[in-house]
Amino acid sequence: GQQVMQIPQYQHVQEGEDFTTYCNSSTTLSNIQWYKQRPGGHPVFLIQLVKSGEVKKQKRLTFQFGEAKKNSSLHITATQTTDVGTYFCSTGNQFYFGTGTSLTVIP
Amino acid sequence: DAGVIQSPRHEVTEMGQEVTLRCKPISGHDYLFWYRQTMMRGLELLIYFNNNVPIDDSGMPEDRFSAKMPNASFSTLKIQPSEPRDSAVYFCASSYRIYGYTFGSGTRLTVV
16 A cells, blocks of 8 residues: 655654654655644644645745655745644655654653 | 544443544545544554555554545544544545645544
């Protein structure tokens, strides 16, 4: 089945530092989606990327889709305590979720 | 819209008992998914429906699990008989044309 790996598995940052999580697929993806799950909550859809090399921004969050459409990244600038949670990538219409990156922000 | 509604929120049952989880998707959504989340295995796709028809149930662990979607506004996931290893959070999600899933709040199942 579809293999989607995310690194790192865990990340602790000081508030104000930047954070990046990477999603890597063994096969070419038609699109990729990103979700955020707060502790004790459910995944919440953030964004979908479709085009090779696509870059999208949401305030302090920057999402990128690789040129080969096999990898993607989520970058958060100047983290805040509200960014705490686990970030998942999902293989769009293959419906698989990555292993997730758990972000802890230290005030 | 109230979003995807799942019930119950928590379920504690004894091994061997039947468990039924329920889901009401968002009106107008044509896809419905059942996922299971555990620390060890992450988010696993169990089954998904398109226009009420099961499309892929290859993620269903074994014959003890079954899912139905009798109409566009209701789906169930049944485990019979339940086992302790089935303990997990079960999420239902729906979407329109696969663009971004909306998840329910989940059912935390504990089998003792």
